[in-house]
Amino acid sequence: MSTLTAEKQAAPPKAPASRDGGEWRRTPGWLYAVLFVGLFLVVIPFVWMLLSSLKPEAEVRSVPPTWWPETITLDNYETLFTKLDFPTYFMNSAIVALAVTAGNMVFCSMLGYALAKLDFPGKKALFAIVLGTLMIPGVVTFVPLFVLTTNIGLSNSLIGMILPFLAGPFGVFLMRQFIQSLPDELIQAARIDGAGELRIFFSVILPLCGPALATLGILTFLTSWNNFLWPLVVAQTEDKYTLPVALALYSVGQNATQYGLLLAGSVVVVLPVLAIFLVLQRHIMQGIAMTGIK
Amino acid sequence: MSTISPSTDRVRHVDPTRRQQAVAAWALALPFVLLFVVFSLGPVLASLGMSFTDMRRTDIRDPFAVNPVGLDNYVQLVQDPLFRKVTLNTLLYLLLGVPATMAVALLVAVGINRVERFSGFLRVGYYLPVVTSIVAVSVVWKFLYRDNGGLFNTVLGWVGIDGPGWLDSTTLALPSLVLMAVWRNFGTLMVIFLAGLQTIPQEVDEAAEVDGASGWARFRHITLPMLRPTLLFGAVITGLGYLQFFEEAFVMTKGGPLDSTRSATYFTFDQFGFGNYGYAAAASYLLFLAVVLLTWVQFRWLGERDEKGATR
Known part of the structure; x- marks a missing residue:
């Protein structure tokens, strides 16, 4: 050697x-x-x-299939964005995902800090609740959630899609793990300097959470962008569809046999997240290693 | 996992600071707690309550005016042939999906752990399907599985095999969906397993190799036992995913043919769509029970074997 x-x-x-x-x-x-x-x-x-x-519909269904398109065309994408309402679906997906991401970054780091560094009655129970929440399947809550959102006037609205996902247990767990690794001396020094507890969080701890917040932000955005069951339940009119809802309903509805169109729709759903992932993959891999959870 | 950090120990005798800390902690926890109570805990309890009523869509504006029916929904579920069918299907998803996903993830992880170059590149590549929308990739795979002109049957045609209609067969449709799910999901486990593999000290492996242990023997007697906690964790989170199988079937087969791919989640969604809220809630609660049970059993089973194992 x-x-x-x-x-x-x-x-x-x-x-x-x-x-x-x-x-x-x-x-x-x-x-x-x-x-x-x-x-x-x-x-x-x-x-x-x-x-x-990128193939015309006739070529998409040809048997045997062509590998490289004989005719390259953007017709399918043009149909999605002009004849169908994909710009709206795209915007809905983006709004929901960004709002959910922002909420998780703020609320999860707050609780994550409390669980990592503060001593208070009820702390153990609270942490147990956070871990327990990780196990609740969406299918258990969606029926009563639908009744609730209907009665508070939030059915068929983007806000109704966003609210239940605004602070998830995964984010709390991730932020707690990260903040635990920050030195206690920082907090003590700030206390000696007379800083209040909330001030310590916002001006001492939060600025140091950059890497963890980045990881949380990316993962939350991806999860929310791909989320299906709840948006499917909430959205009742086409103008409230998110991309996965629209794609799924088109693919089982009257457009079921328009393969080229549906595949172009899949590209529109998949490509942005693949791009985000490839550019920022380092943060994602760190996050999985840090918590062991997607 | 120490919940008491050194800093808090030292300030324990200063009462006002402790009070301030508690107030600050609960203030910081408040948004999460509120959202949790309204959108998680509340619905989980409400779902349980609803499952003992005859609530239907027409009661939506007056959810408390429904009639209690005791265990009727549950009794009816157990007798419902379709619910039995979807329970069996869900078990099949679980029993096929978890081992397959874990095996692929472990193989790839061991391989990537062994290479000196490109390991980062390979890891990212194999992880790609995980970040994509299940709905979108289901649309793509439905196209790949097509009887005539689909990618699978075209490739099979090269070697003279006349491929079946994968999604049109009551026996092949479910395994075909599982295959896609394995492809979509194994990346998460691969990354977790890779992290686990890197905690195994290389010296142990090298010593065994010097002693003449074969690659398989080292994998069987060193890697696997030392990876057991990671495998357990992987099995649990993968199992939870397969128990909630839904989107793939919704897009690729609409639960068919002849309900052969309909899952428990799909059944609940259907009942909700029919307006049978109480019935749907009861079905979802049985699924919830299965989730809790699975987690418990897997921790028990693998936990015990861990104690019996040679390592630690």
Whole structure:
């Protein structure tokens, strides 16, 4: 290993030193081959989706199928955005996802801080509730929630879609884990300086939570963007549909056989989150490692 | 998991500070607690209450004027052939989906853990399906599964196999949905397993290899036992997902053919759509019970085996 060191120093290190087990543990070539073939299989539905969405309807349904589009056209996308109301669905999805994200970032970091650093009666019970809430399936609450939102005049509204998801247990758990790792001395020093407890949270702790807030923000946005059951229940008229609701209802409704159109719709739903994920994936991977939960 | 941090220990004798802390803590907790009570705890209890009534859509404006019917909804559910069918289907989703998802995730994680280069790239690539909308990928896979001109049957055609209509068959439709769900879900577990694998000290593995243990023996007797807590956690969260299976069937098969892919969540949604709120609530509560039971059993089962295991 020492003979390799000199060479390695010249080039930028490829892997952390601790993972360098010496020559006898070199990765076998077949493993790369298998992993890249596997990756190809995993990605192929996305490639197929994108390529098919650019074909005219007749070519989409041709047997045998074409791989690369013989005619590249944006007709399907034009139909989505001019004949159908995809701009509205897109806006609805974005509004709901952004509001839910903002709410979770604020409310979850507040409770996360209290659970991580403050001592108060009821703390253990509160933390148990947070963990318990992680287990409640959406299917258990949606019927009474629908009755509730109807009676307070929020059915068929974006606010009705947003409110129940404004502060989730996952965010609390993530923020608590992160804030616990911040040194207590910071808080004590601020207390000695005479700062009030809330002030300590907002001006000492919160500015240090950047990485965790970024992770929480991205994950919440993705989850909300893809959320289906509750928006499906709340939205009753087309102008309140989110993208997944619209896509699902079109795909089982009168547009069921317009493959090109539906695939273009899938691209519209999937592409923004794939882009966000690829740009910010580091934060997401950190978040999963930090909490063990998606 | 210490709930008492050093700082609070030191200020314990200063009473006003403790009071201030408690007030501040509850002020910070208030928004979450309020939202929790109104939108989680309330509905969970209301759902239980509704399940003992004959509430229907027509009662929506006056939800307290419904008649109590005791256990009627539950009795009716147990006797409902469709509910039995969807319960069986949900069990199949669980029993096929969890092992398959875990096996794929573990294989990929062990592979990526072993490579020196591209591991970050591979991890991101394999994770891609997880971030996408289930509705959207279901639309795509419905297209891939098409009888004529679908990707699967076209590829099968190359080797001379006349592929079946995957989603039109009462026996093949459910496994086909599971296959898609495995593809969509395994990335989460892969990342969790990778984090678990990295906590296994490499020295142990290397020592075993020097002693002549084969790759499989090392995997079986070192990696698997040391990964047990991570596997348990993975099994629980994956199981919870499959118990709530819904969107895939909604988009790809509408629960068919002949209800062969209809799940318990789908059944609840249907009953809600028919306006049978009490009946839907009872069905959802049975599912909730299953969720709690599954979590409990899995912790019990894997927890015990962990104690018997050689490690720690």
